[in-house]
Amino acid sequence: MKKEYSKTEIKIKTAAKSLFLKKGYSATTTREIAKKSDINLALLNYYFTSKWKLFEIIMFETLFDFLSKMVEVYNDEKTSLEDKIKLTCEKYIDMTIAEPLLPTFVLNELKNNPTSFLKMPSTKMIMKSRLVAQYQEGVKKGIYAKIEPIHFVTNIMSLIVFPFMCSPILMKMEKLNTEEFNNLMHERKKSIPKWIIKMIKK
């Protein structure tokens, strides 16, 4: 189903994504993209019609990739709720260490242009995930304190993602280099599940 991209198209998309992530949509020029991907400027429009279309494609694929990976963990049939939380932290922290600019980029562009998200594969899948169901079962059984599911999932994501978005501040506050900062995030792979479980335990 997925469109097959030629080498040139991939070069353009790769360069464009890296620039969009770093500088945002508006601050990135088509000439920069052409230069970085080592193609002629006109090819950008030849293959992708316009800067905006190219951006939309990259945005969609990026979000789609991310959501797919996320839902995969959320919906695993074999794992317990607490394992799911652990796996979520591990997976998403690793993913974000690999692409630390992504969360701020996505949320910022989403702010600038909320409609570009409407086409997205239903984000509602998260609320209907096994993770949420398992938590609610736990509540019924009296194991967990009752928290609205929307708050529950928001809390997990907040603790995982926000520190990355604050990295410039945290690194300045604690005089960290990138490696030290990443270590701090690695620590959180073990801590966040503990914190979350404390939060939901009665």
Add this chain to the structure above:
Amino acid sequence: MKKEYSKTEIKIKTAAKSLFLKKGYSATTTREIAKKSDINLALLNYYFTSKWKLFEIIMFETLFDFLSKMVEVYNDEKTSLEDKIKLTCEKYIDMTIAEPLLPTFVLNELKNNPTSFLKMPSTKMIMKSRLVAQYQEGVKKGIYAKIEPIHFVTNIMSLIVFPFMCSPILMKMEKLNTEEFNNLMHERKKSIPKWIIKMIKK
């Protein structure tokens, strides 16, 4: 000490801030600023030299305002740790409801231009605040579980701020309008302190 701004300068700054917050630095044009503030385009450069200088001034004042308000609560001599957490949540959630675009804007522009932050009034004040000290006292006394202070303050801010940055997603997921979303955030003023305290209790 603070510079006195003329009426015209305030008009420019107000319009510019609102546009920068909404669209970011690059996507905002000087002509838009001039139009919105109802001044002649040349006055922008007359008073502020350049778009970038104007932006720096706005950025600095915004961050300074925010940090001042934050540190004020963190360093209150009268309140207990748990009260400080409650007050922080209340104050910052209210602040962010009033200016919901600010966190994403700040963190994004900071990502694009990390140096613009170096001039900032020491963010280190947070780590040396009474709030952190009180938490560490509690750890010594054996009341609280030991968490690195940097994680402790990060967690508080994460739970408070991140949901605002996700508002487009949350609103779509739960089909909320702005009022309903704000209510959700108001709820968190009471919940977050409870969650944080559970997190740090042994």
Add this chain to the structure above:
DNA sequence: TTTTTTATTAATCATTTGTTTAATTCAATT
């Protein structure tokens, strides 16, 4: 009032930017 300084304006400049055109090269097909 006259002079001087400050504030405001319209017009313009020099770049930059996204996009298009028309010509050329390359690759596949006949």
Add this chain to the structure above:
DNA sequence: AATTGAATTAAACAAATGATTAATAAAAAA
């Protein structure tokens, strides 16, 4: 080998953008 269609290129266009200029209006100082 000739032909056709796709890929690539250099050049150019039109609009937008940040900034400046030179002239004028308003306010303050003399």
